[in-house]
Amino acid sequence: MVFFTFPEDARWNPDWEAVEFSVVLDPYEGTVRVPRRAFQGLLDQSPTPERCMEAFHLQRTRFELVVERKLRRRQLINDGNLEITGRDLREKNPLSV
Numbered sequence: 453m454v455f456f457t458f459p460e461d462a463r464w465n466p467d468w469e470a471v472e473f474s475v476v477l478d479p480y481e482g483t484v485r486v487p488r489r490a491f492q493g494l495l496d497q498s499p500t501p502e503r504c505m506e507a508f509h510l511q512r513t514r515f516e517l518v519v520e521r522k523l524r525r526r527q528l529i530n531d532g533n534l535e536i537t538g539r540d541l542r543e544k545n546p547l548s549v
Contacts, residue, residue: 456523458516462508464501471508475519475534483533484519490538514541 457476465472470485486508491499494507508515518540522528529535 456516456520458512458519462505462512464505466501469501470535471504473508473515475516475523477523480523482528484515484536485533486515486536490536490541493538493541518543 455477459474459476462471462473464470465485468485468487470487471491472486473484475482475484486504488499488501488504491504491507494511495503497503499507515536518536519534521543522534522536522540527534
């Protein structure tokens with residue numbers, strides 16, 4: 453069985469305008485970015501940094517499932533990290549490979 457670890461380190465990155473958090477799948481360690489625009493479908497208001505962070509914490513399990521799916525599919529971005537898009541969040545079954 454594969455074990456993913458998600459440290460409690462979610463933060464807002466103003467340079468990327470994204471919520472960032474870590475994922476560990478030994479020996480891999482990466483950063484997950486969820487850009488502000490990905491939150492537009494989750495929020496009924498403008499996706500401010502505060503609202504994005506709140507939405508992340510309220511739906512953390514959903515984001516973690518998306519990360520697990522993307523890692524299983526080896527969907528890393530150029531720098532070896534992960535980015536969650538609005539499309540990822542709209543996908544019906546986050547566990548499908």
